[in-house]
Amino acid sequence: MPDIIKKLIHIKKECFWLCKSPSPSSKFRHIQGAVLHRDTHITNLRGLHLTTPGECDGFCANGQRVAVPLAIAGGQIAVFELSQPGKLPDTALPTIQNSVNVADFCWDPFDTHKLVVAGDDAKIRVWQIPKGGLTETLTEPERVLRGHTEKIYSIKFHPHASGLLASSSYDLTVRLWNLETGEEVKRLSGHQDQIFGMAWSPDGKLLATVCKDGKVRLYDPRKSTLPIQEGPGPEGQRGARVVWVCDGKYLLVSGFDSRSERQLYLFSAESLASGSVASAPADVSPSTLIPFYDPDTSVLILTGKGDTRVYIYEIVPEAPYFMECSSFHSSEPHKGLCFLPKAECDVRDVEVARAIRLGKTTIEPVAFRVPRVKVRKEFFQDDVFPETAVWWEASLTAAAWLSGSNGQHRKISLRPNDMTPVSEAPKEAPVRKYLPSSVYLEEKTDEQKKEEVSLSVCPSIHPSVVCLFVLSESVSAYRLFVLSIVCLFVY
Template structure:
């Protein structure tokens, strides 16, 4: 009806590039949420992808196109499906995401992610205080620095991202909140929900909500605030399931200004509104139509339909490209990115002009500058800065690209934007001063391949100074007694050949020695095959081994190490729990006590008679009750007596005092199944890794919430965690996206990923054991026949492969013993028991040495006492910080290798080349070498012939010729 209304944009025509200009061969799948599934900044486009883990986003440069047969770069954002995401308006690399895993995360997208397989870490991880919730939307405040709105169930949660805290929570909707939109000046919000209402509020004021009945069908709805006006537009379904578009004036919310009814398709319109041109695009999920409308709130009919474009593909999601990224010199006034099941189609709207040599200012009004106009604390106090800074899109008025990456959380607008270069418009003098003080324009960075930066993860909670000291001032690790690890660091000294000397580890040629048949326990009964993957399924100490049996009722056989050989056929005496066994663990300070976790949520603690089991026991010493679901993991404290940690499928961890038979601490913060947990060597911290792909560090005596949270292994099939390098680092084992096994080293003070090493492809979870004295990491899994060995150092590449040990056949599990079980006289530095389907076999790892009659003090530093407690359970709960003692493993009768007399070795024989001068030094060296060789030969002959120096030789009895018999 344009004969009644003149418009500059009514003839804007859609232009779609050929398929070479699309992003094709991607796997989007069928994302289901209230988000748009694709968002763009002036530099990037991010979209949902079909991923088995469900928590990945595809990310590409904004103008990237072509086939992606090799896949697209992925941002591993969450453990479950990412429901919504939003780019910050004043930093083109700052992205907020939310997910069904109940977390909101803030990401600073590294450019290396586009060209290399780097792993980005979240800048912030936010958890709504409402507990378990369904997060559906996130939306940045358009003008206030670091203010973010998210929906959690029926609540609107407001965040101050710079401080990683909730500002407020408004519970206005009676049911699930479906859509949220800010007013352009950032003062108010509009939302729609499943309760069929549309609501307007100032989130800074409690109970300030105004509401009206929205669309009659609650299946889905969307809402958008029309710029800085008092009008909002919503889309949804009517009572007869027909699609509706409704325009409302917030000053008279109950009476819509305009209601447009469409067809009965179930795809909801996604409203995309450009506040600069008043152009409205309606794109419906599942449709192939893109409708272009103009909005004129000054007079009826308010909404004017201009054109429709029929695409060749069905829409899964859509978004507008920021005005700063448009080709203004080609008359491009808007661009839509359409997401389909396997491609992204850009649709550009161009205003036809006779010539595009000059910039057409009449169709490109000044647009919003990429800077905030207000800061969070002022906005929260009620101050509104409604005059938003604007910039010109005229290329002749600026010397820099309008893409911005330099914003830092918590620093206001961070740096200064040079207003003289970009031509700030629409702002008064005070605003210009604000801009000069707050922001800066930066050159557009190149998207060419660059070395991958290692991005640090900001912990979910700040680490206090005392906690940092645990990592940074670990004197026990750095006092020179730690395996002389410091002696084994990579020595990169230039060699004569111009290269570098390769470090040679003392453990490079370690070998494993399996016990003979006489030292094995054989003829085992059938083993239980239903033990969960979180459990090792086999535990041993120097006195006994525990094996779960394939007998209903939870039978755990206890075998005496001293009684080796072939077991008699029949039923073995065992501990009968009455419920399925989930995990079990020996007390490290008492070889006769064992704790067993069961699927009835109870932990049973047993004492084994001194001479072993002679009959089955059915009654434990006592039971621990506290978990609401199956107990899956048990870990005794490494230095405090009677302290036990247990993890359950209820996603909680309880710290028990066995002396009081009650739990003293409860740890929270997990959102999915806990795969593994490990105590810090000094027992002050507890690390966990879980199915939500998160690595967490707890200080259980000070807080129930994680001290640190970081990104763990990307796979969800299983993982393990252990401490390394004196507690300054963490090691995880897990799987990558294609189920390849890998190990990863983290800085424990920040959970920053340092290095990842691929192992092989196998379905078995790698179980790690770390020997802190030699810094050797042993890895093997159920069904493996190889035990992988690595030396772990803080120097790149961190994991130095040693000689891997291949067993004669596959095993079920391996259980390592305390250090005092090693036979140091045989140069054993680690010893364990190996469980196969029919045997228990001793296995020792040794280092070959020539002078093994001496104690190898370079291989055996003073070791930490792990077989005796350092403190009582009460001292632990009283925040005692005793450090475990260290003792020497040297037997009294053995002398140290460092004190042994030096062996005189023969000098190497030197043979000069032809024509080379044989100086006196050559003959002296060779004469000495020959003399030593003769002495060694004589000594060897004496041992073989067995004669003394005083014995008469046969030639001594022979008579020689007289002097007169010699001729002249």
């Protein structure tokens, strides 16, 4: 008997090794993406421009309307009201006529009626959409910004200051513009090749860029026109994007490695020269992954033009950094995915993000939800809905920012008045799944009790667990043999 007990103790240790807890997982790991009901779709979309530059997202949306480039001479853009879903007419639609090919375009985050368009002619045009949407074709922009000497790559609005716009160009400069005056206010230099992407820091103090010369750069535009930091970026030269994550402590860059495979890289904003602190492989595809980051949940959502898969991660400021969540798959390739303000989410349905998906002939809302038990969904899930920054409201003017001031967005709760936070919900008594061992032993004879005690060192293994181990590639033949011995004792 002692020899048997020793062997069983060894088996118990082996089982513990196999059953030890896995690496940390995200509470958003089971996040689910779903296209909303057809009644919310805009259909019969025709004549899409499918070859927008790689630095352009392909289309853009805000909480009220969506702008889509058309394959019509003159750089025309159609604008559709999200409040007016349904089938579009077969006749011609009113559009914005830029007169030149569109390089990039975006909505003013603080004015849902203002669309800014960068063209092939190195000019930036500012358009004002009438209330209620386009009813006739627009041919005269509200303002034209002139200064770049070559075609523009991309444009980005400041996250806090109203009317402050950054633009990057083939002339290898990044310029800042005050839309109120139409003037160029800053010119940043230091790039040696094509500027793939740029992003403002969450506090609006710094501007990050990623370049074809293999460098990631950090600028403090109010202090210097040259980068204050520089470090090695992606080796691939197909394209790249950059976004700030983890309260501005890190930069997330999506790009390509030396084998042209898509990769995600994480850089510390305090030490770009040290290189990436972590990376995560994606797949092989010619299109750059376009990132969206939700600072409330630290959830990163990425997809590329022409993809059918949407990658989702939770980003954490320590190892393992990338916590992979469930992906969303669409039935057909999409032309782009654009995310709306957090206020558009249905918090009653635990919807943490709302996007607009541009398909071949449709515009569809997509909801990203966190599954919760039905009973608990009666409560406001304040563990995934903290107070959110009102980033759709400006906190200062462009002139104030240029003079040295910094803004801060006010925060609001998304909790409906008739919902109680789940943190204040009454605690439910845990349901006991198994009888206590004392009750179980009372039903045994004295001989059975002795046998139970002598074999107590051997853990009971459910057949499904054994099957799981057998299917695992990481279990060696030796450990499978050990498990077979356990099964002989248990069964």
